[in-house]
Amino acid sequence: xxxxxxxxxxxxxxxxxxxxxxxxxxxxxxxxxxxxxxxxxxxxxxxxxxxxxxxxxxxxxxxxxxxxxxxxxxxxxxxxxxxxxxxxxxxxxxxxxxxxxxxxxxxxxxxxxxxxxxxxxxxxxxxxxxxxxxxxxxxxxxxxxxxxxxxxxxxxxxxxxxxxxxxxxxxxxxxxxxxxxxxxxxxxxxxxxxxxxxxxxxxxxxxxxxxxxxxxxxxxxxxxxxxxxxxxxxxxxxxxxxxxxxxxxxxxxxxxxxxxxxxxxxxxxxxxxxxxxxxxxxxxxxxxxxxxxxxxxxxxxxxxxxxxxxxxxxxxxxxxxxxxxxxxxxxxxxxxxxxxxxxxxxxxxxxxxxxxxxxxxxxxxxxxxxxxxxxxxxxxxxxxxxxxxxxxxxxxxxxxxxxxxxxxxxxxxxxxxxxxxxxxxxxxxxxxxxxxxxxxxxxxxxxxxxxxxxxxxxxxxxxxxxxxxxxxxxxxxxxxxxxxxxxxxxxxxxx
Numbered sequence: 001x002x003x004x005x006x007x008x009x010x011x012x013x014x015x016x017x018x019x020x021x022x023x024x025x026x027x028x029x030x031x032x033x034x035x036x037x038x039x040x041x042x043x044x045x046x047x048x049x050x051x052x053x054x055x056x057x058x059x060x061x062x063x064x065x066x067x068x069x070x071x072x073x074x075x076x077x078x079x080x081x082x083x084x085x086x087x088x089x090x091x092x093x094x095x096x097x098x099x100x101x102x103x104x105x106x107x108x109x110x111x112x113x114x115x116x117x118x119x120x121x122x123x124x125x126x127x128x129x130x131x132x133x134x135x136x137x138x139x140x141x142x143x144x145x146x147x148x149x150x151x152x153x154x155x156x157x158x159x160x161x162x163x164x165x166x167x168x169x170x171x172x173x174x175x176x177x178x179x180x181x182x183x184x185x186x187x188x189x190x191x192x193x194x195x196x197x198x199x200x201x202x203x204x205x206x207x208x209x210x211x212x213x214x215x216x217x218x219x220x221x222x223x224x225x226x227x228x229x230x231x232x233x234x235x236x237x238x239x240x241x242x243x244x245x246x247x248x249x250x251x252x253x254x255x256x257x258x259x260x261x262x263x264x265x266x267x268x269x270x271x272x273x274x275x276x277x278x279x280x281x282x283x284x285x286x287x288x289x290x291x292x293x294x295x296x297x298x299x300x301x302x303x304x305x306x307x308x309x310x311x312x313x314x315x316x317x318x319x320x321x322x323x324x325x326x327x328x329x330x331x332x333x334x335x336x337x338x339x340x341x342x343x344x345x346x347x348x349x350x351x352x353x354x355x356x357x358x359x360x361x362x363x364x365x366x367x368x369x370x371x372x373x374x375x376x377x378x379x380x381x382x383x384x385x386x387x388x389x390x391x392x393x394x395x396x397x398x399x400x401x402x403x404x405x406x407x408x409x410x411x412x413x414x415x416x417x418x419x420x421x422x423x424x425x426x427x428x429x430x431x432x433x434x435x436x437x438x439x440x441x442x443x444x445x446x447x448x449x450x451x452x453x454x455x456x457x458x459x460x461x462x463x464x465x466x467x468x469x470x471x472x473x474x475x476x477x478x479x480x481x482x483x484x485x486x487x488x489x490x491x492x493x494x495x
Contacts, residue, residue, distance in 0.1 A: 019322045021321050021322050021324075021336060022318060022321055022322055025321050030445055030448075030449070031445040031446045031448070031449045032445065032446060034047075035444075035446045036446050036449070036450075039440070039446065039450075040358060046101070049101060049102065049105070050105045053096075053102050053105040053106060053109070054105065054109050056090075056094070057106065057109055057110065060090070062082075062083065062086050063083060063087075063110060063113070065113065068113070071248075073243060073248045076248035076249045077115065077197070077248070077249060077250070077251055079113070079249070080113055080114055080115035080249035080250070081115045081116075081198070083110065083113050083114060083115075084114045084115045084116050085145075087106060087110065087114065088145070091103060091106065098143065107303065108303060108307065111303055111304060111307065112249060113249060114249065115194070115198065115249060115250065115251075116145075116148060116194060116198065117193055117194065117250060118149070118150045118151050118192060118193035118194040118195075118199075118250075119142065119148050119149050119150070119194055119198075119199070121150075121151040121292065121296055122142065122149025122150055122151055122194075122199075122201070122202070122203055123139060123142045123143070123149065124292060124295065125151060125203045125219060125268070125292045126138050126139060126142075126203070126221070126268065127139065128270075128288075128291060128292055129219055129268040129270050129271065129288070129289070129292070130268045130269070130270055131268075131269050131270050133265075134221075134265070134268060134269070134270075138201075138221065146227075147200045147201050147227070148194060148198050148199050148200050148201070149194070149199055149200075149201045149202060149203065150192045150193065150194040150195045150198075150199040150201075150202045150203075150253075151192055151193075151202070151203050151292070151296075152189040152192045152195065152202040152203065152204045152205065152222075152255055153165075153189075153192070153203075153205045153293065154189065154190055154191050154192065155167065155182075155186060155187055155188060155189055155190055156185065156186045156187070156188050156189075156190040156254075157184070157185075157186025157187065158186070162205070162217050162289065162290065162293075163216070163217065165187075165205060165206065165207060165217055166182065166183060166184055166186060166187035166207070167180065167181070167182050167183075167187050167189070167204065167205065167206040167207065167257065168180065168181050168183060168206055168207050168209055169204075169206035169207065169208050169209065169218065169220055169267075170209040171208070171209065171210050171264070171274055171278055172261075173276070173277065173278045175261070176263065176264045176276060177261040177262060177263055177264065178208075178220060178261070178262050178263075178264065178266070178267060178274075179259055179260070179261055180204060180206055180220065180222060180257045180259075180260045180261075180262065181257055181258060181259060181260070182255075182256050182257045182258070188254050188255060188256045189202075189204070189254060189255035189256075190241065190254050191241065191252050191253075191254075192252065192253060192255070193247070193250040193251065193252050193253075194250070194251060194253075195224075195238065195251065195252065195253030195254070195255060196238075196239060196240030196241065196251030196252055196253030196254075197239075197240055197251040197253070198251055199224060199225065199253075200223065200224065200225045200226075200227060200230070201221060201222065201223050201224060202221075202222050202224050202255065203219050203220070203221060203222075203268070204219070204220050204221075204222045204255075204257070205217050205218070205219050205220075205289070206218065206220060208267075208274070208280075210274065210278050210280055211278055215272075215280055217289055218267055218268075218272060218289070219267070219268040219289065220262055220266055220267050220268070221262065221266045221268065222257075222260060222262050222266070223262075224236050224238060224255065225238075233260065234260070235257060235258040235259050235260040235261075236255070236256070236257060236258075236260060237255075237256040237258075238253055238254060238255045238256065239253060239254060240252070240253050241253055241254055264276070271283050271288050291368075291371065294368065295368050298361070298364045298365060298368055301357065301361050301364070302361045302365065305357075306354060306357050306358055306361060309350065309353065309354045309357070310354045310358075312350070313347065313350050313351045313354055316347055316350075317338065317347055317351065320336065320337045320338035320343055320347065321336050321338050322336075323336070323337050324336055324337065325337050328340070338495065339495070341488065341491060341492075344491040344492070344494070344495055345488075345491060348456060348490075348491055348494050348495075349456060349457065349460040351453065351494075352453040352454070352456040352457035352460065353457060353460075355433070355450065355453050355454075355457075356429050356430070356432075356433050356453075356454070356457045357429070359429075359432050359433050359435075359436045360428065360429045360432045360433070362432075363432045419465070419468060423461070423465070423468075426458075426461040429457070430454065430457065430458045430461075433454040433457065433458075434454060436450070437450055437451055437454060449494075452490060452493055452494050453494070455486075455490060456487065456490045456491075456494065459483055459486060459487040459490065460487065462475070462480075462483050462487075463483060463484060463487045466480045466483070466484075
């Protein structure tokens with residue numbers, strides 16, 4: 001009922017004061033805005049549902065964004081906590097279920113105004129890496145916010161190199177406990193969201209030590225704050241990392257552990273276990289511990305990066321049709337800056353990238369969902385493929401002339417390997433964009449617009465790296481000239 005009462009905001013609604021230049025641009029479009037919106041939403045029904053959810057949120061004063069940019073970091077954090085708690089109550093009242101489409105639309109719409117963002121990753125880690133017993137113990141508590149979790153992997157001295165993590169977890173068979181320590185300054189956990197002020201528990205990644213031998217990185221559930229008064233636990237030093245550029249609504253924090261003991265059953269043990277006598281039992285690949293991190297990156301792409309790019313393109317392009325500067329033709333009025341080719345070349349490739357990344361993101365989500373489902377069945381065939389997407393170029397080191405050690409050969413060709421990886425990634429994005437085009441009728445005006453953006457994205461990758469393509473003899477000078485001519489022509493067509 002609340003959704004029906006709320007007015008759905010539309011930038012094209014009649015009666016609004018619209019700049020005349022912007023109004024003319026909107027009236028001269030060659031495609032259906034509604035059709036394109038439906039494509040981005042995955043169907044007309046999804047568009048309808050998304051608008052209903054957004055209308056409910058926009059009509060609620062609790063979600064007002066007024067003065068948001070004038071608030072301090074502390075005010076932003078406290079506001080985010082209030083809004084998150086209120087949102088959970090409102091979703092329950094509306095009948096919007098966990099992991100349902102309405103919840104996803106809420107999180108996407110309010111992404112910069114919510115707290116407990118890493119709490120979700122905390123739960124996903126337990127669901128992916130925990131046994132049935134561990135899931136049954138921790139997930140109900142986390143869903144009801146009886147406990148609040150964070151994901152403590154990154155250290156001050158180590159980020160993506162997980163094998164280099166310095167935090168240790170040593171098993172004490174006499175007490176059936178793991179003893180966790182951050183033995184050096186660089187070993188402190190650094191940057192996890194929800195850690196600074198909020199979390200009561202953490203999934204802590206540490207090097208497992210059994211009888212003096214290291215068995216690599218493993219995840220442990222550690223209670224870091226009291227459930228009575230929220231004070232740090234014994235042996236635990238933690239806090240907020242302080243001012244930062246962005247993420248004002250999130251309390252990124254640090255964590256130092258000194259002889260912190262957790263029971264043996266707190267090691268997430270779906271794929272590896274420590275038996276009471278200290279024996280180690282393993283199932284599957286050690287790369288399973290990377291899965292949560294990779295999924296987080298894909299979620300960031302979908303929930304934060306692509307929406308920010310879309311908003312930036314919208315703002316910049318709208319401004320470029322209302323801002324006038326100089327004359328294109330002597331004696332004419334000052335031209336819209338979007339009519340200048342240089343401005344088009346700055347903005348339209350970014351617009352094409354926003355659409356391209358939107359479609360590739362759906363593809364990546366499908367891969368990781370398949371991988372997750374397979375690992376839950378004890379199958380690890382797809383996992384190397386997931387890691388390979390991020391590290392495919394590493395295979396090229398085998399092509400380096402024999403005589404160098406592996407690390408020497410790799411280090412001497414990393415620039416070329418990086419470029420090769422970027423080109424390969426660009427190819428995959430273009431491939432998925434073209435697959436999306438095949439879903440729509442060739443005569444569709446919307447398809448023609450999307451095809452122009454797809455072609456521009458593809459050609460922009462070649463145009464921006466023409467020297468590499470020519471150096472490796474993939475293109476001749478004449479072919480690069482044709483690429484440049486077609487690329488620049490497309491700017492005018494899209495305009």
